[in-house]
Amino acid sequence: ADAGSKSGRGALVILEGLDRSGKSSQCARLLSYLEGQGCRAEGWRFPDRGTSVGQMISAYLANESQLDDRTIHLLFSANRWEKRALMESKLLGGTTLIVDRYSYSGVAFSAAKGLDIQWCKAPDVGLIAPDLVIYLDVQPEKAAERGGYGGERYEKIEFQKRVADHYHSLRDSTWKVVDGSLPMETVEEQLRELATNCIQKCQEKPLTNL
Ligand code: DGP
Ligand code: NA
Ligand code: NA
Secondary structure, eight states: OOGGGGGOOOOEEEEEOSTTSSHHHHHHHHHHHHHHTTOOEEEEESSOTTSHHHHHHHHHHTTSSOOOHHHHHHHHHHHHHTTHHHHHHHHHTTOEEEEEOOHHHHHHHHHTTTOOHHHHHGGGTTSBOOSEEEEEEOOHHHHHHTTOOOOOTTOOHHHHHHHHHHHHHHOOTTEEEEETTSOHHHHHHHHHHHHHHHHHHTTTSOOOBO
16 A cells, blocks of 8 residues: 555556557656656556566567467457556556556557457456557558567568557547657657646546456
């Protein structure tokens, strides 16, 4: 238990986007900004490759193992579920979480393989709902140009195009789309403003579930 709840709960802020959209660097920049402002915050990412489920996911992404499409989908979901209790206690204790990928990646990447969207959403029902989802919007062609892909399973332009289409259909009221092709500093500035507003607004709001 954490006595920090008097000053309100932390915010669950998710960054989503294609591979090479700049998410990971922007997460890091946003986190150090918030910490500099005296905000209690942590940077998380999914998949969390540090757990035993995460190691299975990592081997699959590196093409070191083959898994059925639904099996890997459920492992990605399980990897979020195994962090749910910690996520809840951090948020209720007043820590804001800046998270690189969440359930939207789960749905967009699996649906891009042709799996049914409702089926893809089902295992994540009951995970904590984000307060803000920032989508870093970058054209698949532009993302591919950025230093090239690292060679993991999904890092192919035709696949990323289908992922982008599915991300597009997932947008809801918690989403803010930021043009990820703008200069890094401009993107960074927009993220600071979005996150700061969100952190202030959700302090007194109860957590909800997906
Ligand atoms: P990253 O560590 O952010 O580079 O993610 C690794 C790859 O896994 C990337 O291509 C996106 C993909 N990915 C992330 N989360 C999920 C998920 O829940 N389901 C599926 N199928 N793919 C995911
Ligand atoms: Na990647
Ligand atoms: Na990344």
